[in-house]
Amino acid sequence: MSSDAPGFELPLRLFLGFRVLIDDLHAELARQGHPDVRPMHGFVFQAIGAEGTTAAELGRRLGISKQAAGKTVDALERLGYLRREADPGDARRKVVRLTERGLDCLARSARIFDELRARWAEVLGADRLRALEADLRRVTPAEAFRLDIPGWFGGP
Amino acid sequence: MSSDAPGFELPLRLFLGFRVLIDDLHAELARQGHPDVRPMHGFVFQAIGAEGTTAAELGRRLGISKQAAGKTVDALERLGYLRREADPGDARRKVVRLTERGLDCLARSARIFDELRARWAEVLGADRLRALEADLRRVTPAEAFRLDIPGWFGGP
DNA sequence: ACTATTTCGACAACCACGTTGTCGATTCTA
DNA sequence: TAGAATCGACAACGTGGTTGTCGAAATAGT
Structure with a gap:
């Protein structure tokens, strides 16, 4: 059908939707005491989880090198969201854990994402939104979220 | 309803959908003679268009600084996709134009995007896909695509 | 048990991308 | 005509990610 949208609109809208949600999340997060x-x-916190991990494992989960993961951990540690602890059972490992502040940020993120989803449900209707999510699940891989966006998008 | 998906799944799926489409596009583009x-x-080509523009205007269209746009133009010029031409009517301006190769890449991209959309239509059904696009249009802003992804995502 | 391989974390060098600041040259405007 | 705004280029800087190397510690194998 010639009335169909041009193919390039689909990726654009998908990314715009992603960006709007993330921007709204961080605007609200900033209001709730997490401006930095x-x-x-957020994806790093999610990958670390409540139990904590090591930098190397974090890198694997996020699809980046352990060095890159280590740098990110450094930054979040400086901001007070993460803490490195020595592993009693393995002197090589240093377990990365979320601090009180990190857990607070993670919990607030979850709540805000739910609220944002509810707002979409108001606009689209709950059934349409569920259908949208179901359709998206059918065309996207089960892979985990990869954090190599900068390199992936512009990279070599 | 407690059976609803958690709010964080929506942005994840949206981004994954975007990434899958872009990855498939570039895999096919590489096969068709544009591996680099x-x-x-692609977004830069789209923003330049067939008529050409200046680096400053390109920066405005993409939501980045003119300096960043200039750097990108440098890179694409080295790859043979763009050409800088002096503007006869304004000695300050240098018009950036797509070369033969740039136009070829742009045309192939459009065709591949249409094919990828058709593949999604086979999986979801043409009506469901149209509904998905329509829903996305209702929750995304009319803004143009902003190219400041690296800075936006990891930024200062 | 002792050696060989693997894994972890850190350091360094490097590249890509974006930013702000500055500059001379040119064009527009008051 | 004089002053303001624009264009393009250069420099300095920060961030993010990558590869390569290294010593220390754990694990596997003979």
Whole structure:
């Protein structure tokens, strides 16, 4: 059908939707006492989880090198969201854990994402939104989120 | 409803959808003789268009500084996709134009995007895909695509 | 048990991308 | 005509990611 949207609109809208949600999340996060958290940090918190991990494992989960993961941990540690602790059972490992502040940010993010989703549900209708999510699940891989955006987008 | 997806899944799926489409596009583009084009370059070509523009105007269209736009133009010029021409009517301006190769890449991108959309239509059904696009249009702003992804995502 | 391989974390060098600041040259405007 | 705004280029800087190397510590194998 010639009335169909041009193919390039689809990726544009998908990214715009992603960006709007993330921007809204961080605007609200800033209002709630976390003004210095960046979009990528949320994914890092999610990958660390409540139990904590090591830098090397974090790199694997996020699809980046352990060195890059280490740098990110450095930054978040300086901001007070993460803490490195020595592993009693393995002298090589240093377990990265979320601090009180990190856990607070993670919990607030989850709540705000739910609120943003509810707002979309108001606009689109709950059934349409569920259908949208279901459709997206069918065309996207099960892979984890990869954090190599900068290199992926512009990289060599 | 407690059976609803958690709010954080929506942005993840949106980005994953974007990434899958862009990755597939560039895999096919590489097969068709454009292996060195990066995801961001496609948006640059689109912003330049067939008539050409200046670096400053390009920066405005992409939401980045004119200096950043100038750097990108440098890179694409080295790759043979762009050409700088002096403007006869304004000695300050240098018009950036797509070369033969740039136009070829732009045309192939459009065709590949249409094919990828058709593939999604096979999976989801043409009506569901149109509904998905329509829903996305209702929740995304009319703004143009902004190319400041690296800075936006990891930024200062 | 002792050696060989693997893994972890850190350091360094490097590249890509974006930013602000500055500059001379040119064009527009008051 | 004089002053303000624009264009393009250069420099300095910060961030993010990558590869390569290294010593220390754990694990596997003979």
